[in-house]
Amino acid sequence: MTVSDENMDDLNMDALDALLSDVSNGPALQPNEGFMARVLEDALAQQPMPSVAPPSLWQQITSIVGGWQGMGGLVAATCAGFWIGINPPEGLPTQFDTFLNTETSVSFLDNENDDGALFGFGWDMEEG
Amino acid sequence: MPLDAYIDLEDDALLAQYSKGDAAAARALTTRLTPRIYGHAVRMLGDRAEAEDVTQDAMMRLWKIAPDWRVGEAKVSTWLYRVTANLCTDRLRRKRGLGLNDVDEPHDPSPSVTAQLQTRERMDALQTALQTLPDRQRQAVILRHIEGLANPEIAQILEISTEAVESLTARGKRALAQALAPARAKLGYDDDSI
Numbered sequence: 001m002t003v004s005d006e007n008m009d010d011l012n013m014d015a016l017d018a019l020l021s022d023v024s025n026g027p028a029l030q031p032n033e034g035f036m037a038r039v040l041e042d043a044l045a046q047q048p049m050p051s052v053a054p055p056s057l058w059q060q061i062t063s064i065v066g067g068w069q070g071m072g073g074l075v076a077a078t079c080a081g082f083w084i085g086i087n088p089p090e091g092l093p094t095q096f097d098t099f100l101n102t103e104t105s106v107s108f109l110d111n112e113n114d115d116g117a118l119f120g121f122g123w124d125m126e127e128g
Numbered sequence: 129m130p131l132d133a134y135i136d137l138e139d140d141a142l143l144a145q146y147s148k149g150d151a152a153a154a155r156a157l158t159t160r161l162t163p164r165i166y167g168h169a170v171r172m173l174g175d176r177a178e179a180e181d182v183t184q185d186a187m188m189r190l191w192k193i194a195p196d197w198r199v200g201e202a203k204v205s206t207w208l209y210r211v212t213a214n215l216c217t218d219r220l221r222r223k224r225g226l227g228l229n230d231v232d233e234p235h236d237p238s239p240s241v242t243a244q245l246q247t248r249e250r251m252d253a254l255q256t257a258l259q260t261l262p263d264r265q266r267q268a269v270i271l272r273h274i275e276g277l278a279n280p281e282i283a284q285i286l287e288i289s290t291e292a293v294e295s296l297t298a299r300g301k302r303a304l305a306q307a308l309a310p311a312r313a314k315l316g317y318d319d320d321s322i
Contacts, residue, residue: 011308015317016301019308023254026247029167035180039162039187042155048147048275089251 139204140197147195147261159207162187164275165212171270172216174259182215207286209277213267220263246316257307265300272297 011019055063062071134142134156142160145153162223165186189211190204197204258266264286271282272293279297283290308315 011305011312011315011317013301013305015274015312015315016305016308018317019250019254019315020269022234022247023251024274024276026251028163030163031166031180031183035166035184036158036162039184040155040158042152042184042188043146043158043191046188046194047149047151047154048195049149 143190143194143204144199146191150206157190158187160230161190161208162191164205165208168209168212168270168275169216171255171258171274172213172263172266174255178219182212182219186212186281188277203281203284206281206284209271209275210287213285216267217263223277249311250315253308253311254304257304260307261300261303263305265296268293268296269300269304273301 062068065071065074134145134152137145137156139157139161142157146157162183166179166183169182169186172174173179173182187288190208194281218318233256253256258270261269267286271285272279277285279290279293282293282297286293288296
């Protein structure tokens with residue numbers, strides 16, 4: 001159809017444009033609330049679960065020792081042990097003394113070579 | 129994320145949020161896209177119940193494709209319109225000669241009763257005339273002159289060239305003017321005043 005074919009009874013193009021404009025700018029065709037709820041229900045049902053990042057190596061280690069509190073205790077104990085190692089309290093034999101065999105030993109028995117007493121005690125135990 | 133932030137987000141960014149499990153993004157997308165798709169489906173099919181089926185189907189396809197959606201590659205609304213257009217075409221092929229009387233146009237509460245009636249008559253006349261157009265012409269006219277999309281976007285939706293869209297809309301408008309001839313007086317557009 002060309003312009004010359006247009007029927008004079010047809011709605012003219014300006015009127016048609018006005019009609020289309022009215023419809024376009026007019027109130028939109030709104031779906032009802034029940035339908036919107038159904039679409040949202042579908043959306044939530046199809047939604048992937050939130051992805052959770054795997055724990056880091058550090059997080060795994062701290063969780064083994066009981067979290068940051070456990071890790072704190074472990075660090076404190078390590079520091080204390082290290083300090084005792086390099087600066088031991090008086091009377092505590094050091095590895096160095098042990099190596100030179102110069103450590104002092106204390107016996108609570110009157111005569112540590114008196115094995116008889118100990119054996120005698122042992123016999124007593126056997127005889128009841 | 130605050131609710132206002134979703135208003136400024138593009139559709140594809142919202143879809144990415146949706147894929148991360150953000151329920152608010154699901155709500156925002158539903159509210160933003162469903163009425164547009166539904167309106168297009170009603171105009172195409174002339175039946176609200178069928179339009180609901182098509183809209184729900186199209187939106188379901190969007191939810192399913194969301195995890196694989198590549199941000200920035202395609203426009204979500206264009207993709208959704210294309211899916212809807214294809215679903216509508218399939219339905220129309222299966223079922224011809226739909227009754228148009230059950231298409232309820234929205235009521236605008238602000239104008240007077242007379243104005244409301246005239247608006248209603250115009251909407252009904254246009255809807256009736258639209259149903260007389262071939263499917264592709266109807267799609268092109270609705271997308272261009274009612275949805276207000278640009279020709280290149282319509283070309284993507286209908287998977288044809290921009291020139292073909294121009295041709296379709298021009299022929300569609302002429303056919304529409306012809307179909308509206310009987311309702312010319314009822315429409316109330318004084319030709320001399322336009």
